[in-house]
Amino acid sequence: MNIVVCVKHVPDAQGDRTFTDSDMTVDREGVDGLLSELDEYAVEESLKLAEASGGTVTVVTVGPAAAADAVKKALQMGADKGVHVSDEAIHGSDAPATSLILAAAVKKVTDGAPELVVTGMASTDGTMGVVPAMLAERLGLPQVTFASELSVVDGKITAKRDSDASTETIEATAPALISVTDQINEPRYPSFKGIMAAKKKPVEQWTLADLGLDASQVGLANSWTKVVEVAKRPPRQQGEIITDEGDGGVKLAEFLAAHKFL
């Protein structure tokens, strides 16, 4: 089974993530970026599925020059080839536009016939978690999302999804779109061999034009939503901190009473 895994390059959550002053988009230049941790699970699951069925894994990303690092990391983990869609016009694209570009890239790299498309459950920066469902809608594929367990046997997909009131079993037949949660596996670290091998793996560089898309369909100016205000929340004021000297529990109850929680 041949698999396309879609990944995102995001600002490191351990750093100081901010918005740019000029256009209120996520600052992707002032901070270190990396392959979204939640996409590592998608890469790992894709590798496992391909290893079991003897297929290939193609990693696709949309993003500025620095996003090449996300592709590289996936190749180091073991993906076979990469696609990096990059274009000035893409800057500031919202989720519908991003899914449009990804869908076009997936179609192009699979000659219009994807078998399995795998993604993470959400990005760690935007955190909306909507692109997988949008991608399924655009590609006209069955949607099997938030899989915390997955099996694919002869194209028959069975997944578990944890919802509020129940745990659900979902079935579908490939071709399909699958998103996976951080419960599904333990992503591998790139091995030394993997790191060396990645250097020789092919990475296609595509622009919007290569995908038959137009600048008027994407980017900040053509986004279907607009940010009207961004404000840094004042840091929480650290309150009273006490050391338990045998009466910590009583003091805690006193705090609750004083703040009308009892």
Next chain:
Amino acid sequence: MGEVLILVDHVDGKLRKATAELLTIARRLGEPSAVHIGPGAETAQVTLAKYGAGKVYVFDDPAALGHLVAPQAEVLAAVVAKTNPVAVLIPSNSIGKEVAARLAIKTESGVITDAVDVQAGDGGPVATQSAFAGSYTVKSQVTKGAAIIAVKPNSAAISPAPAAGAIERVDVALSDLAKAAPITERKPKAKSGRPELTEASIVVSGGRGTGGDFSPVEGFADTLGAAVGASRAAVDAGWYPHSNQVGQTGKQVSPQLYVACGISGAIQHRAGMQTSKTIIAINKDEEAPIFELVDFGVIGDLFNVLPQATDEVKKRKG
């Protein structure tokens, strides 16, 4: 004023708290109508009317909830086409967000998720979200199509405003593609008898520091009528169910009071609780980053502090 659709949040017709909140918010934007997908609309109708639904659009073909996400988006798209609403408000849980996502593509409308507030504004509703684990507040608007906004629970204080709640059946033929991912089994979660995590006004959470013994955490939660949460470390260790995980890949909660017990305060955990009104932590390590967030902190062993606090709260409550 135009129609505002809200997607009813229910389990077998039993309404969840978010529904009345969505209706309360919808009244700020226009004339609310509810879209009820699945069984139990007749039972739900009374409450939907009470909180302002002029109409209740009903689609109760079992296939709608028997397949993942896609059918609900098709039903909503049909109602949107018929009513041309100003906004569509959807519960911001994992299913709701995906329904919103597909609806956005189908109707070529902008979508905003995880809203914690929605107000009427010039040029359409303005939604407030928090970004980067709660360190920023972002306000945004939809500029194309109906404003599709997924709203988090606890985003509005509910108030009744009786309306007709007239039931109108929706006739949609679900596509084969919408029925391509059947839900073949639903295993209900064991009920704890405690409030639901995202709806609770108090949440008491335990982490690795519990060493696997959640009894002091649960005992304290129960004296406060609170929900119980857990860090991923506690969930990964198998000590508590994943549905109770708080954080980036668990639930995002915003209660009046959050009590973190034996939790260090990693960025991914903060992403799920940083917007709580009041935060308390109990941790042995005075350097634990969770203390940066707290209104009240106890440096100490949770196995001493929690039982004592539980007894004291019981005493005060009488």
